[in-house]
Amino acid sequence: VPVRFRERVFDLVRRVPPGRVVSYGAVAAMIGRPRAARAVGTALARLDDDGVPWWRVVDRHGRVPARPAAGAVALQRALLEGEGVRFDGDGCIDWKSFGWEGEEATG
DNA sequence: TCGGTGACGCGTT
DNA sequence: GAACGCGCCACCG
Numbered sequence: 001v002p003v004r005f006r007e008r009v010f011d012l013v014r015r016v017p018p019g020r021v022v023s024y025g026a027v028a029a030m031i032g033r034p035r036a037a038r039a040v041g042t043a044l045a046r047l048d049d050d051g052v053p054w055w056r057v058v059d060r061h062g063r064v065p066a067r068p069a070a071g072a073v074a075l076q077r078a079l080l081e082g083e084g085v086r087f088d089g090d091g092c093i094d095w096k097s098f099g100w101e102g103e104e105a106t107g
Numbered sequence: 108t109c110g111g112t113g114a115c116g117c118g119t120t
Numbered sequence: 121g122a123a124c125g126c127g128c129c130a131c132c133g
Contacts, residue, residue, distance in 0.1 A: 004130095005130055005131090023115090023116090024114075024116080025115070025116060028115085028116095028129085033128095033130090035116085035127085035128045035129065036115090036128070036129045036130070037115040037128080037129085038113065038114090038115040038116080038127095038128065038129060038130080039113095039115085039128080039129040040114080040115075040129090040130090041114040041115055042112085042113055042114080042130055042131055043114090043130075043131080044114055045114050045131090046130095046131065047114090057114075058114095059114085059115070059116085060116060064114095065114050065115080066114085067114050068113090068114085069114095076114095
C-alpha cells in the first residue's frame with residue numbers, strides 16, 4: 001500500500017529514544033530512500049503530529065540545522081540537552097555517544 | 108500534470 | 121576545514 005513517505009518518517013522518528021539523535025540521511029536510508037534526506041526535512045517541516053520527537057533529528061555533522069523559525073534552533077538544542085545530549089565546542093554531537101543506529105545494537 | 112521550494116548530503120575547489 | 125554548486129526526493133499550488 002502507498003503509505004505516505006511522511007508517515008514512514010514520523011513512525012521512525014517516534015522510535016528514536018530520548019538522549020539519542022539521528023541524521024536526516026540515516027532516516028531516509030532506514031525507510032528505504034537513502035537519497036531522500038531532503039525529503040525527510042520537508043516531511044518534518046510539514047510535521048503535524050505532536051507525538052514526533054523532531055528535535056532528535058540533526059544533520060550529518062551532528063549539528064542542529066538552520067531553519068526559517070529563528071528560535072527553533074535554540075529550542076531544539078535545549079530539548080536535546082534536556083535529554084542529556086552534549087554538544088562540543090562547535091555545536092556538534094558525538095555520534096558514538098548519542099547516535100542512534102536504528103535499533104539497540106548488541107555491541 | 109507541471110514547475111517551484113526546502114528542517115539535506117556529497118563532491119569539488 | 122570551509123564555502124559553493126549540484127543532485128535528489130517529496131510536498132504544495
